[in-house]
Amino acid sequence: MKGGSAAAFLFDLDGTLVDSVYQHVIAWQEAFSKDRLFVEAWKIHRRIGMSGELFLNAVMRDMGHKITKERAKHFEHLHKNAYGRLLSGIKSFPGSKELLRHLTRSKIPWAIGTSGGNEATRRATKSLGLSKSATVITGDMVENTKPCPDLFMTASQKLGVEIQDSIIVGDSVWDILAARRAGALAVGLLSGGISPEDLANAGAFRIYRNPAHLLQHLDEIGVSVLS
Amino acid sequence: MKGGSAAAFLFDLDGTLVDSVYQHVIAWQEAFSKDRLFVEAWKIHRRIGMSGELFLNAVMRDMGHKITKERAKHFEHLHKNAYGRLLSGIKSFPGSKELLRHLTRSKIPWAIGTSGGNEATRRATKSLGLSKSATVITGDMVENTKPCPDLFMTASQKLGVEIQDSIIVGDSVWDILAARRAGALAVGLLSGGISPEDLANAGAFRIYRNPAHLLQHLDEIGVSVLS
Numbered sequence: 001m002k003g004g005s006a007a008a009f010l011f012d013l014d015g016t017l018v019d020s021v022y023q024h025v026i027a028w029q030e031a032f033s034k035d036r037l038f039v040e041a042w043k044i045h046r047r048i049g050m051s052g053e054l055f056l057n058a059v060m061r062d063m064g065h066k067i068t069k070e071r072a073k074h075f076e077h078l079h080k081n082a083y084g085r086l087l088s089g090i091k092s093f094p095g096s097k098e099l100l101r102h103l104t105r106s107k108i109p110w111a112i113g114t115s116g117g118n119e120a121t122r123r124a125t126k127s128l129g130l131s132k133s134a135t136v137i138t139g140d141m142v143e144n145t146k147p148c149p150d151l152f153m154t155a156s157q158k159l160g161v162e163i164q165d166s167i168i169v170g171d172s173v174w175d176i177l178a179a180r181r182a183g184a185l186a187v188g189l190l191s192g193g194i195s196p197e198d199l200a201n202a203g204a205f206r207i208y209r210n211p212a213h214l215l216q217h218l219d220e221i222g223v224s225v226l227s
Numbered sequence: 228m229k230g231g232s233a234a235a236f237l238f239d240l241d242g243t244l245v246d247s248v249y250q251h252v253i254a255w256q257e258a259f260s261k262d263r264l265f266v267e268a269w270k271i272h273r274r275i276g277m278s279g280e281l282f283l284n285a286v287m288r289d290m291g292h293k294i295t296k297e298r299a300k301h302f303e304h305l306h307k308n309a310y311g312r313l314l315s316g317i318k319s320f321p322g323s324k325e326l327l328r329h330l331t332r333s334k335i336p337w338a339i340g341t342s343g344g345n346e347a348t349r350r351a352t353k354s355l356g357l358s359k360s361a362t363v364i365t366g367d368m369v370e371n372t373k374p375c376p377d378l379f380m381t382a383s384q385k386l387g388v389e390i391q392d393s394i395i396v397g398d399s400v401w402d403i404l405a406a407r408r409a410g411a412l413a414v415g416l417l418s419g420g421i422s423p424e425d426l427a428n429a430g431a432f433r434i435y436r437n438p439a440h441l442l443q444h445l446d447e448i449g450v451s452v453l454s
Contacts (some may be wrong), residue, residue, distance in 0.1 A: 019265075019267055019268050020270075021268065022252050022256075022269075022272070023253070023254055024247055025249050025252070026253060027247055029249075029316075030316070033316060038246075038318050038321075038366040040246055040320060040321070040418060040437060041246050041248065041420065042248075042417060042418055042419065042420035043250040045249070045420050047419075073310065077270070089256075089257070091261060091265050093267060094265075190269060191267060191269055192269065192317045193268065193269035193272050195422030195424060195425065197422060198422065210267060
């Protein structure tokens, strides 16, 4: 990395910058229950952050079902509606805004890459008070979402930086796997409720509690904290 | 243990027999937000299963606040209301009913010990179809709830069995700690979303995915599965 600092920071959104993972879990469970399917919440939780299609495939396989593209769309629609009703209470984590502000001030480019769609992302990022110039890549903008690296690759291209010089920050193993496939370093956050062991096993090179904790330890990942 | 089998099984309820942990997380978050406090969902999740008073003390300490008995009561009331609204969709885990039925048929006594109150417990256990003679000890019936062992001690006394010969089944580290304080063996379940590492570190001697998975492996904890 140039001058000892990361070229850029690429952030996941749900569970990383905003506290929305548990609402996603409840929304998926509601979506399944509309079709009289019961999926255990903990099994949903462990798969949040994947693309909707891969997520549905994994959940259905676990129950011994197969899923068609059409049925996946149907469930994604039900989830979108259920999540929309839960979205109003969603807040950014302690330190999210301060971390992004610190990077901007330090002239370190950053972007957000999320498997979520445009509309949900627009609403979920409200609590972050992003400027209009912020780079946000959503699931609607790329062919394949996490654990494929497309979201983060697109984000780094848009920032004009090398992905190999970037640090990807996420709360799910799918973020960490996407980072490894992209050749970037991954930092894990515990704020999505995934265990440090799962994040470390997936390949996170450092693990912090939440954005505030990461901001306090930026020097550990080679970012100057002097102003 | 007598004849190689456990004298009794003592179960936690939320996250162990019924899939309600994520709803409890959302309900606590709602309760705090009524007082304009934001508590991160993952921090709530890791503390579900504790007594309300200890839970509130831990959460508030984490935010640098102190809490009075009066304020704890206030939050417990807010949580009760919020959880009540989410309770209608709560289901038992795959295998919960079958596991309890198997124990009954095998003449192995069992009971439920939950930190929750009478009313929430009555509603949450509906999906289990319990008979009126089932032994259910709630937080309203004892002085101290988990991680104190009182709930499980009272349950074993009611069943007329030695707690040391019992197996305590729970999804949270607070169940496992209560089991150890009571001198009972603890079995952990992943169905509450707590990691196997956390459960093992607390002292769970076996860990299964959910009640169905435990039922399939009862022989591993010394219970005959022959009918």
